[in-house]
Amino acid sequence: MMMNSTQVSYFTLSAYFDTGLFKYLYFTIIMSLYVVIVGSNVLLIVVICMNRSLHEPMYLFLCSLFVNELFGSTGLFPFLLVQILSDIHTVSAPLCFLQIFCVYSYVCVEFSNLAVMSYDRYLAICCPLQYSARMTFNKVAVLIAVPWLYSFLTILVLISLIAPLQLCGNVMDRVYCGNYSIVKLACSDTRVNNIYGLVITFLTVFGPVSVIFYTYVKIFSVCFSGSKQTRQKALSTCSPHLAALLNFSFGVCFEVSQSRFDMRGVHRMLKIVLSLYFLTCQPLFSPVMYGLKMSKICLACKGLLFRSVVKRRAGEPNRNGR
Numbered sequence: 001m002m003m004n005s006t007q008v009s010y011f012t013l014s015a016y017f018d019t020g021l022f023k024y025l026y027f028t029i030i031m032s033l034y035v036v037i038v039g040s041n042v043l044l045i046v047v048i049c050m051n052r053s054l055h056e057p058m059y060l061f062l063c064s065l066f067v068n069e070l071f072g073s074t075g076l077f078p079f080l081l082v083q084i085l086s087d088i089h090t091v092s093a094p095l096c097f098l099q100i101f102c103v104y105s106y107v108c109v110e111f112s113n114l115a116v117m118s119y120d121r122y123l124a125i126c127c128p129l130q131y132s133a134r135m136t137f138n139k140v141a142v143l144i145a146v147p148w149l150y151s152f153l154t155i156l157v158l159i160s161l162i163a164p165l166q167l168c169g170n171v172m173d174r175v176y177c178g179n180y181s182i183v184k185l186a187c188s189d190t191r192v193n194n195i196y197g198l199v200i201t202f203l204t205v206f207g208p209v210s211v212i213f214y215t216y217v218k219i220f221s222v223c224f225s226g227s228k229q230t231r232q233k234a235l236s237t238c239s240p241h242l243a244a245l246l247n248f249s250f251g252v253c254f255e256v257s258q259s260r261f262d263m264r265g266v267h268r269m270l271k272i273v274l275s276l277y278f279l280t281c282q283p284l285f286s287p288v289m290y291g292l293k294m295s296k297i298c299l300a301c302k303g304l305l306f307r308s309v310v311k312r313r314a315g316e317p318n319r320n321g322r
Helices: 022-050 057-074 077-085 093-126 137-162 179-184 191-225 228-260 268-293 295-320
Strands: 010-013 090-092
Touching: 010 093, 022 057, 022 077, 022 268, 022 295, 057 077, 057 093, 057 137, 057 268, 057 295, 090 093, 093 137, 093 179, 093 191, 093 228, 093 268, 137 179, 137 191, 179 191, 191 228, 228 268, 268 295
Parallel strands: none
Antiparallel strands: 010 090
């Protein structure tokens, strides 16, 4: 029997299983992870915004990256926390579509931001004399805005294609909503959805990765032909970027594979952990990597935290009136 999509008021997420009292432990772990993610990303955003010395293209692109980490993790963690404590793992259709929009937009923006950052490093290392002229304020604004606008528009089109589908069921073997999981529930023609999904996956992943590959080939060719100091400086700014790219690509590749192929041979808990990997580890990985590896950000963070401690201690005698 066919069921119109307007009649599907909710979806059931069947990947959850009864964990008994352990659910409170899982809730505490996930909540702690979310607090650390929010705290670390907000700290770096504030540090970059408050320090004029960090108002350079590279750090502004990083600021956009940290905002995206907050956006992506917020699209998952509050939902996940509610589901962990709930006995009935259902989600309303509108909330499911909203989560798909947040998660998929996050992926698009992340890859696009990483591509923009690699282009910025390419100009700084391979064309240092032309860098200021080519990386103007207007160009920086465009390179920050375009990934967000492109991602939002493409995912809005994606949502508009899955929302009208006629569905023959409402059970997804996942812990959060996914586009292809809904497409697989459809009993109407999904060729347009499949083609659009593959095109967007290709453009979102392979487009930016191609840019990154090209720029790093150029960067490494300059580094290996230059002095030892040039190599060290290039590696210090590029290594966090490459580590972030590899980490995120691993998580996304598994998620795409899990959505498109039969993964019944993979252990249930491992599937859940790996499906959450790119949405949990990357938002924590990025601020830690860039905060520790990039000396200017690290020093600015220490300065901000040190000033706040000094002010608090200086204010204590005044509050006590002594």
